[in-house]
Amino acid sequence: MIITFCILSVFIIIGAVSTIRLHNIVYAVFSLMLLFSAIAGIFLLLMAEFVAVAQILIYLGAVGVLILFAVMLTHSVTGSSGKNIYSNGWGWGLLLSLSILFATLLPAIYFSDFPSDPAVEIIEPSVKKLGMEMMHSCVPAMWLIAILLTAALIGGIVIAAPPQKR
Amino acid sequence: MNGQGILKGMLVTAKNFFGSYVSRERLTTVSYPEGGNTIKEQSRNIPFLVFDGEDPVAGMRCTACQKCEKACPPQCIFIEKDKDERGKALQRPKVFDIDASVCMGCQICVEVCPFESIWMDSNFELSTFNRFEGLQFNREKLLKSNTYFHKIHPQQAQASDDRLAEKERKRLEREAARRAEKSASEPQV
Amino acid sequence: MQDTLNLFVMNIGQWLSANLGTLNNPDQIIVEIARWLRTEFGNWGVVGFILANLMATVPLIAVFSGCFALTTWLERKGLGRIQNRYGPNRVGPYGLFQPMADGIKMLLKEDIVPERADKIGHFLAPVIIMIPAMTGLVFLPIGRNIIAASIDSALLFFFAIGSIVSLSVFMAGWASHNKFSLVGGMRAIAQLVSYEMPLILSAVVVVMFVGSMNTSVIVEAQQIKSWVTSDAPALQCLGQVLGWHVFQPWGLMGFLLLFVSALAEANRSPFDLPEADSEIIAGHLTEYSGFKYALFFLAEYVNTFAIIGICTTLFLGGWNGPNIRPPWSDDPQALLIPGFVWFFLKIFVLMGIMIWIRGTLPRLRIDQLMGFAWKFLLPLAIINLLVAGCFYHMEWYFGWPFSILILCKSYAIVVRLNKSKLVNSNRTYTYA
Structure with missing residues (x-):
């Protein structure tokens, strides 16, 4: 469990870092896939x-x-490999961002009480439920999404439609 | 219309599929080595030399007239006349080479040959391991008996034999006529 | 180690005498062996854990690779006969060892990577395409209790994993640095994305009816329970056949839609545009040679098997078949012929139909392909969804005529709409 978690976290970190650092955008997309x-x-x-x-279905597939x-x-x-975004104060920036991260994360972790037992015994993704x-x-949310998607679809069709002959 | 065309097409292919197991006519492919000889009468590949009787050299029809050598468009025939001990040219080739890699199988040599000697072979298994010597067909390789000719191209061989027999008959007739003339012109004793 | 092995051998003898002596349930022999082996491996620690996991996956990979080999032979033989040829008949009896000869040839071939290709992508693409292909097999119930991963959202998982295939195909196309490959990759993405819609929508019908996405449950639901457990062999036989979803109007429609979209999803002819050999050479496969090419091919066929397996599971009753309970058995669930026999029989029948279609139909144009997905399959799938919903809540004597009528009518209407100028205007060639 722990080992699997560690392996997956390493993959996540590698994926995240390489997504932003790689110059080749196709590589970046593929490392984003790895992350997902x-x-x-x-x-x-x-x-x-x-x-x-x-x-998998939404992020990887869609x-x-x-x-x-x-x-x-x-x-x-590929982009130009010569131009790196680089500044001399990157160490300070890293320190600052890490301190902000931990300043917000640590109290949150510290003050919340985690249940030692799993919240639900058996997770049953019943289709009926x-x-x-x-x-x-x-239902309201579904309606909203449906209307939004329909509008998007119609917009897409309008954009993609061949110009009408006059 | 509503998808029946697809079904109709599927039916046609199904008929082909099962038909190929039932009727031999559908399955026109010949399995090569074991499928038997399906060479047709008129098929031709590369020329060969016909000899009569048993001995290839003695029964050779070729007289080394070199007509085929001159007529050959890609010039793949090379002929050298044979000579006897005294240096007198004999009426047969000493060297008769055909370069199979050059020959295009046009059959012009057969057309020009006055002695019914050169004919087209239908042997197509000519692959060798050496493309220079292996494809240089010499006299011994080219000489094939009349029976073989009858086997591969029976009609052509028969026609050729008939023509030769006719020629021979005419020659004999002429000889007989000449002899008769000779005997007629000689004074009676 | 010596002791463990001794114990192991001893246990085999005990188990054999206990289980195989009576042959109470011939259907479950494999399951029993696997279960016993797993308990046996339980004592072996980490090695046992790995062995138990390998036991679930290695047979799948081995069996379906074998099926792949057999299918290539079948395909070449069948296509040959359709075109009035012999097909392969040189290697072994009836050319049966042809796949092996092909495999050896593939292995011995030089692995050529184009100079300007993207080396990493070119290498990774055939590796990555194997992941979704092989993972898809995990959810197929091959026999009763013979399933590698019986999880509750198996169907959803299957379709989710299937959507990754397009990524690796695109990766191959892009990394090859070849125009044909790139065109193939783009076609693959466009096709797979648009055919996923009718594929999932036609499968959802079954989920609606069964109320579960677990593939084993779906297969179990396609038995008429009271008939199967009865004593008359004829009823047992029929009970495992007539319950198939394909024998219901919505099921037949759903099966046809699913099968057609499966053809497209598996890049099979007539929807094999991504690798159309006569237009773009072989699409994303153009720059691949040797074993990478073989891997692509293997993945493609395994993918086809997976998707056919899902068709079988959802509509053709999975491992159900005309089967009876062995007369000597006292287990009401026992079957005389193992379920996987029926499963593989159905898979190969469907594969045969695919080969038959490949030998018959010409390839679609890209606009026809897209139009077919969006204007023909998708509306029918949605209508089928509606009909199935109504069918579920109706009495059978009302539901049958209603659904047949609606489905036939809607089919006719959709066909006519597709032919009319309203939907299908003449194609204008902008750049040609």
Whole structure:
């Protein structure tokens, strides 16, 4: 468990760092994929099957492909390797950002009491229950999303449609 | 229309699939080595020399007239006349080479040959390990018996034999006529 | 170590005499062996853990790679016969060892990487494409209790993992630094993304009916329980066949839609645009040679198997088949013929149909392909969803005629709409 977690965290960190540091944007996209899949693995490790699946389906399958499409349309993939964003005070910046991070994180960790037992014994992603939830309490949200997506789809069609002959 | 075209096409391919197991006519492919000889009468590949009888050299029809050598468009035939001990040219080739890598199988040598000697072979298994010596066909390799000719191209061989027999008959007739003339012109004793 | 091994051998003997002597349940022999081995490995610590995990995965990889080999042979043979040829018939009896010869050839070939290719991407793409392909197999219930991962959201997982394939295909296309490859990769992404929609929507119908996304539960739901547990062999037989979802109007429609989109999702002809060999050579495969090429091919076929397996599981009753309980058995669940026989039989029948289609239909144009997904499959899938919902709440004598009527009508309407100028305007060539 711990070993798996460590491996996945290493992958996450590598993925995150290389996503921002790599000059080749296609590499950056692929390391973003690595990051996403490692996060899905973490979710799996936490017994959150459904979230993991959603992570893979949406982030890897949809968002990743979307970014790839965007990358395919860019002109220079590799970028110029000579220009690094570099300043002499990067050490201070790192220190500052880390201190801000821990200043916010540590109290939060310290003051919250974690249950020693898992909150639910068996996680049962029953389809029926999910459907009920969606059709009862989440209906307004679903409607909103549906309308939004339809509008987006129509907009996409309008943009993609060939110009009408006059 | 509503997808029936797809079904119809599928039916056609299914018919082909099962038909190839039932009828031999559908399956036109010949399995090469064991599929048997399917060489047709008129097939031609590379020339060969016909000899009559048993002995290749004695029964050779070729007279080294070199017509084929001159007619050959890619000039793949090389002929050298044979000579006897006294240096007199004999009517047969000493060297008869065909470069199989150059020959294009045009059959012009066969057309020009006046002695029914050179004919087209239908042997197509000519691959060798050496592309220079292996594809240089010499006289011994080119000489094949008349029976072989009858085996591969029966009609051509028969026609050729008939022509030769006709020639021979005419020659004999002429000889007989000459002899008769001779005997007629000689004074009676 | 010596003691452990001795104990192991002794236990085998004990187990054999206890379980195989009676042959109470011939269907479950493999499961019993696996279960016993797992308890046996339980004492071995980490090694046992690894062995137990390998036990679940290695047979899958081995069996489906074997199926891949057999399918390449079948495909070449079948296509040959369709085109009135013999097909491979040189290596072994009926050319059966042809896949082995191919494999050896692939292994011995030089691995060529184009000079200007992206080395890392070029290397990683065939590796990454194996991950979703092999993971998809994990969710297939091959027989009763024979499943590598019986998780509750298996179906969702399957489709989620399937969406990764397009990424590696694009990776291969981009890394090859070849225009044909890039075009193939772009086509692959466009195609896979748009065909995922009808694929999932036509599968959702089954989830609605069964109320679970667990593949084993879905297969179990396709039995008529009271018939299977009855004493008459004929009823047992029928009970495992008539319950298949494909024998219901929404199921038939769903199966057809799923199968057609599976063809596209697995890059099979007539939807094999990403690797159209006559237009873009072989798409993303153009710059691959040797064993990387073989890996791509293997992944493609394993992917096809996985998606066919899901078709079988969802609509064709999975491991159910005309099966009876062995007369000597007292277990009401026992089956005479192991379930995996039926499963693989169905898989190979579907594969045969795919080969048949490949031998028949010409490749679609890219706009036809997209139009087919968005204007034909998707509306039908949504209508099927609606019909299935109504069917679920209706009595059978009302639901059957209703759903058949609605489905036939909507099919006709969608076909007519697709032919009309309203939806399908003439193609304008902007740059040609």
